Structures are given as structure tokens and as C-alpha cells.
Amino acid sequence: MKIATELVQRATGVTRHAEPLTTPIYETTTFVFDSAQEVRDYNEGRSQKFLYSRYGNPTIVAVEEKIAKLERADAAMLLSSGQAATTTALLGLLASGDEVVCSSAIYGGTLHLIADLLPKFGIRSRFVSIDDLRTPEAVITDATRLVWFESPINPTLRCIDIAAVANACRARGVISVVDNTFASPINQQPLSLGVDIVMHSATKYLNGHSDVTAGVLAGSRTLLEPVQKARRMVGTVLDPHAAYALGRGLKTLSVRMERHNTTAMTIARWLAADTRVQAVHYPGLPDHPDHAVAKKQMRGFGGVLCVDVGGGYEGAARFFDKLKLFNRAASLGGVESLCSLPVLTSQWGHTEEELQRAGVTHSMARLSVGMEDADDLIADLDQALS
Numbered sequence: 001m002k003i004a005t006e007l008v009q010r011a012t013g014v015t016r017h018a019e020p021l022t023t024p025i026y027e028t029t030t031f032v033f034d035s036a037q038e039v040r041d042y043n044e045g046r047s048q049k050f051l052y053s054r055y056g057n058p059t060i061v062a063v064e065e066k067i068a069k070l071e072r073a074d075a076a077m078l079l080s081s082g083q084a085a086t087t088t089a090l091l092g093l094l095a096s097g098d099e100v101v102c103s104s105a106i107y108g109g110t111l112h113l114i115a116d117l118l119p120k121f122g123i124r125s126r127f128v129s130i131d132d133l134r135t136p137e138a139v140i141t142d143a144t145r146l147v148w149f150e151s152p153i154n155p156t157l158r159c160i161d162i163a164a165v166a167n168a169c170r171a172r173g174v175i176s177v178v179d180n181t182f183a184s185p186i187n188q189q190p191l192s193l194g195v196d197i198v199m200h201s202a203t204k205y206l207n208g209h210s211d212v213t214a215g216v217l218a219g220s221r222t223l224l225e226p227v228q229k230a231r232r233m234v235g236t237v238l239d240p241h242a243a244y245a246l247g248r249g250l251k252t253l254s255v256r257m258e259r260h261n262t263t264a265m266t267i268a269r270w271l272a273a274d275t276r277v278q279a280v281h282y283p284g285l286p287d288h289p290d291h292a293v294a295k296k297q298m299r300g301f302g303g304v305l306c307v308d309v310g311g312g313y314e315g316a317a318r319f320f321d322k323l324k325l326f327n328r329a330a331s332l333g334g335v336e337s338l339c340s341l342p343v344l345t346s347q348w349g350h351t352e353e354e355l356q357r358a359g360v361t362h363s364m365a366r367l368s369v370g371m372e373d374a375d376d377l378i379a380d381l382d383q384a385l386s
């Protein structure tokens with residue numbers, strides 16, 4: 001063979017002798033077959049082989065299998081972001097004329113997607129309050145095909161009774177989907193509470209190192225089948241490199257969550273006892289409005305809390321600008337502690353009415369508590385409050 005041919009030959013032989021401890025990054029867009037029959041077998045579901053990385057890739061599947069176990073699901077899917085997971089699920093499960101019922105207290109990106117984009121495809125939406133969701137059977141109509149909610153809710157940490165919503169949906173043949181991002185599967189397993197599909201922004205706790213944007217859907221294989229097809233068509237699958245990093249992050253999820261839970265609880269108690277603070281929202285505090293629900297369905301309360309420092313937007317901005325250890329940054333769930341002002345980030349672009357329905361005030365600061373020492377974090381909050 002000439003040099004140009006030699007350069008692109010496949011390296012064979014080495015992999016037969018290697019048994020790696022970690023799942024390698026299958027950095028390939030496509031997979032090789034021996035015959036037309038093998039391709040046909042793959043297409044007709046008689047083969048475990050891979051064909052094309054947009055359809056599936058061993059690095060991605062290895063992480064999907066791990067997450068399915070974590071969420072007690074038959075199957076899980078990795079997508080290129082939390083928003084890609086939400087979009088692909090809704091496109092795969094719904095048709096023109098269907099109605100989605102969605103909690104109006106929800107991550108802003110989800111709200112805008114359901115309220116502004118889906119109607120272009122004939123998918124209608126109805127937003128309901130947390131109070132309405134206390135009697136979930138009353139929010140479902142004959143047109144409802146799917147109920148989408150999150151618990152704990154970004155950024156107020158309000159919680160919804162997952163089993164109650166799931167049971168009401170099941171009784172009416174409606175699909176229930178919960179965004180489990182704030183809890184993580186260590187603190188809350190919604191499928192065991194009867195919900196049909198769990199969604200995550202894996203950008204947050206699942207990866208945990210603020211360096212991967214990814215999304216997850218988990219549920220029954222049958223229910224996820226049309227969503228798998230949609231992922232192939234819209235091309236929202238995760239890249240194998242990102243899947244590898246996510247798989248590495250996942251290995252420490254349970255220890256990270258333990259630490260998030262204890263440090264956030266310590267900080268929430270300290271803030272709740274401080275008279276300079278107007279309100280502390282953390283489901284682990286006994287006076288949180290949904291503490292009983294949270295205690296019933298969660299094993300820990302997570303690393304995010306929201307503090308109302310008073311003084312309107314100016315008060316929150318002053319507090320935010322004075323922080324030294326907490327990074328002024330959007331996102332959450334990483335090893336680094338972050339602070340964001342919801343009116344500028346997760347709820348940016350909301351009208352006053354939408355903010356009110358989401359329970360968000362201009363003087364709120366959301367804290368994502370990382371892996372630093374609790375005393376150092378408290379000292380930072382103390383100096384910023386002063």
C-alpha cells in the first residue's frame with residue numbers, strides 16, 4: 001500500500017489484548033460491519049452492535065446504564081443538555097393538539113420552551129400553581145397528555161408531592177415527568193414514587209464538576225422508545241467525550257451529595273438564625289412550607305438554598321457583589337460554591353406576573369453550596385451580609 005492508504009488504515013490487534021478499567025472514549029462517528037447481513041440485523045433489532053454515534057455509542061451507553069440503575073429505571077438516555085432532554089422528550093411524546101400541564105413555578109428555560117416554542121407546533125400548554133398541584137386530579141382535563149413539574153423547584157426550593165401527582169396522572173392515563181435536577185437520584189428517586197419519566201440537567205449534580213453540559217431522561221424502555229427515535233432525528237445525543245467526563249463525575253456522586261446535604265443544612269440553619277436575612281428557603285428547615293413533603297420523599301435536601309436578603313434588587317446586588325468565596329455564576333451542583341440572582345439568570349426575561357407565579361422576588365440570591373469548608377463559606381456570607 002502507498003503511504004496515503006497506510007495512514008488511514010484501521011489499527012486492529014491492540015484492543016484484543018487490552019482490558020481497560022475505565023470505559024474508554026469511543027471517539028468514532030461510525031462503526032464497521034463485516035457484511036450487509038450484519039447491517040440488516042442491526043436495523044431489524046437482532047444485533048447489539050453499534051452503527052453510528054448519533055444513534056448510540058459504547059461510552060454513552062455505559063453511562064446510560066449506570067444512570068438507569070441509579071434512578072431504578074429500565075432505561076436512561078443521555079442528551080446534549082438538560083434543555084435538549086426536555087425538548088426531545090416533549091417532541092417524542094406529544095403531537096399537535098395535545099396539552100401539557102406544567103407547574104408555573106419551574107426553571108425559566110422549561111417555562112419558555114413550553115410556553116413560547118411548543119405552541120408553534122400545535123402543542124398547547126396550561127400553567128398551574130403549586131397550590132393547584134396539591135389536588136392534582138383537578139388540573140388534568142381530557143386534553144391533557146402530559147404533566148411536567150420539578151421538585152425541589154428552582155430557585156425557591158418549594159417541593160411538590162411527587163406520588164400524589166404521579167397517581168393522579170396514572171389514573172387518567174396521563175404521562176408524568178419530573179425534573180429531578182435539584183435533588184439528584186441520591187436524595188430522591190421519583191420512579192419509585194410512581195412517576196413515569198425522570199429528567200435531569202446532568203450539567204449540575206450528576207457531573208458535579210462544572211465542566212460538562214448534559215441532560216438525562218430515565219424511565220421505562222417502552223415509554224422512552226418514541227423519545228429515542230426523536231433523539232436520532234433531532235440529533236440531541238451527548239458527545240462521547242462529554243459522556244466520559246459525566247461517567248467519571250458520577251463515580252463520586254454519593255459522597256458529593258452527602259457533603260452538599262450537610263454543608264447546606266449547616267448554612268441554612270446559620271442563615272435562619274441571622275436577623276439581617278429576611279427569609280431562608282431550604283426544604284430541610286422545619287419551617288419550610290413543604291418540609292413535611294420533602295421529608296417524606298427525600299433522603300437529603302441537597303446543596304441549594306435561596307436567601308432573601310431584603311432591600312429589593314439593590315439589596316441582593318449589594319450582597320452578591322460583596323461575596324469573595326462564593327463565585328458569582330449561574331448553574332449549581334458543582335464542587336465550587338456559586339451564587340446567582342434568579343431575576344438575572346434562571347428567571348431572566350420573566351414578566352412581574354411570571355416572577356410572582358414562580359415565587360421569585362428581586363431580593364433573592366440563590367446559593368449552590370460546594371465542597372469548601374462550611375466555616376469558610378459562613379464567614380463569606382457573614383461579611384457579605386454586613
Ligand SMILES: Cc1ncc(COP(=O)(O)O)c(C=O)c1O
Pocket residue numbers: 081082083084107109150154179181182200201202203213214215331346
Ligand atoms: C432545574 C433545571 N432544569 C433544567 C435546566 C436546564 O439544563 P441545561 O442548562 O443543562 O440545559 C436547568 C438549568 O439551570 C435547571 O436548573
